[in-house]
Amino acid sequence: MRCKEIEKLLPDFVSNKLSRTETQAVREHMKTCARCREEQESLRNIFLLLDNVKNLESASAKPVNVLAGVRTRINAGRKIRTPWVSLPRLVPYATVSAAILILGFFLLRTPQPDGKEYQIFTEQEERMLLQEIDTDSFTFEELLALSQTSFEEITSNSLLDLPDDAFITASEALTPINENDALTYALATTDPEDVLESLPSEVSEKILENFEKQSPL
Amino acid sequence: MYMAYRENMTERTDEELIARCKNGDRHAFDTLVTRYQERIYWIIKRMVRNHDDAIDLTQDVFVKAYQKITSFREDSGVYTWLYRIGINMSLNHLRKRKLRQLLSFDDLSMEVPSDDQTPSQIHEKEEMRRLISNAIERLPEKQKIVFLLRYYEELPYEDISTILGTSVGGLKANYFHAAKKIEAFVRNAL
Incomplete structure (x- = not known):
């Protein structure tokens, strides 16, 4: 076997989890390969440490019992919030959050005080995001219009049909101190879970990746 | 009689328990929870590094399993199914936490496990x-x-x-x- 194949066996070799044949193959290889012998040595040391720590954890671990909690939740009919199960309930929130998000990235695209122009999404991601939101209640054109309008207008035009609790949440998120602080305020007061949960995972993952790479926050 | 029934349940295989769960046997489901809660808790705990979150998510895993048990096709073992649910829930939890951290300036990088009572x-x-x-x-x-x-x-x-x-x-x-x-x-x- 070549080094590439041997190295994949090394963690299990040092943990004594290989079959007899594999163990023999690794031993044979190491007789003539100093690099793999060295690799094996350093892995053996780290697995010794890992084993020690694992034993320490096991010794101090408290028993886990979630049965009562599970029963209570099942009896209470508690719903697990998964994107597709809870989507209908989230639509009003998601729509408002999406509007904020859209507004956010248009604001970020305008030159900031430091002269830079931040772009959170690629064009393709924008399209994906906009298409997803489109299925909720806004059309692409409406969202574009929303992104170019004022917060007061969004509030008056878009939120009045929401249920009371959603209206309050959305209103709080959308009441800006002034336009320059709008993005920070909106991001800080919007529950990102609603945004994320309303989107397919591939879109939310991309959003997250881009936030990490390019967020000016 | 009841205790004998419960004890008898712990000796059942996963497949038998799943079949009973699908027929609405709550005790069979309890047995599955008891059998796998430690393993599910620990994989989640190691992923989210927080005891309370791990307990909460472990409960969510079993509630979700209970809700979906009738559609569980048994192509794989029940514990691989539970692990998959647990891992997906942990990843979602971590992503949300990460985004929340980014948006609210929370610093979770210094978070340590909550069970540290180190002498x-x-x-x-x-x-x-x-x-x-x-x-x-x-x-x-x-x-x-x-x-x-x-x-x-x-x-x-x-x-x-x-x-x-x-x-x-x-x-x-x-x-x-x-x-x-x-x-x-x-x-x-x-």
Whole structure:
């Protein structure tokens, strides 16, 4: 076997989890390969440490019992919030959050005080995001219009049909101190879970990746 | 009579319990919870690194399993199914936490497990535990999951392959690279 194949066996070799044949193959290889012998040595040391720590954890671990909690939740009919199960309930929130998000990235695209122009999404991601939101209640054109309008207008035009609790949440998120602080305020007061949960995972993952790479926050 | 029934339940195989669950037997489901709660809790705990969140998510895993049990097709073992639910929930939880952290300036990088009641005698060991925990935390997502499932849960590669939908060869490579990165992290930190 070549080094590439041997190295994949090394963690299990040092943990004594290989079959007899594999163990023999690794031993044979190491007789003539100093690099793999060295690799094996350093892995053996780290697995010794890992084993020690694992034993320490096991010794101090408290028993886990979630049965009562599970029963209570099942009896209470508690719903697990998964994107597709809870989507209908989230639509009003998601729509408002999406509007904020859209507004956010248009604001970020305008030159900031430091002269830079931040772009959170690629064009393709924008399209994906906009298409997803489109299925909720806004059309692409409406969202574009929303992104170019004022917060007061969004509030008056878009939120009045929401249920009371959603209206309050959305209103709080959308009441800006002034336009320059709008993005920070909106991001800080919007529950990102609603945004994320309303989107397919591939879109939310991309959003997250881009936030990490390019967020000016 | 009732106790005898409960005791009898613990001797049932997973397949028997699942069949009973599908017929609405809550005690059979309780037995599954009792049988797998520790394993599910620990994989989640190692991923989210917070006891309370791990307990909450573990409960969510079983509630979700209960809700979906009738659609469980038994192509794989029940524990691989539970692991998959647990891992997906943990990843979602971590992503939300990360986004919340980005948006609200929370600093979770210094978060330590909440169960640290370290007596001074084992301070060094506790430090080592944190070091290992930090090393694992820094692994790429896929390598981290493979490492947790293989090293801590001691799952066969075939089961991990079922859970993650990755070839056994790929998993072995992931496991090796994860171990190498942990080794390098620890070496640099000491």
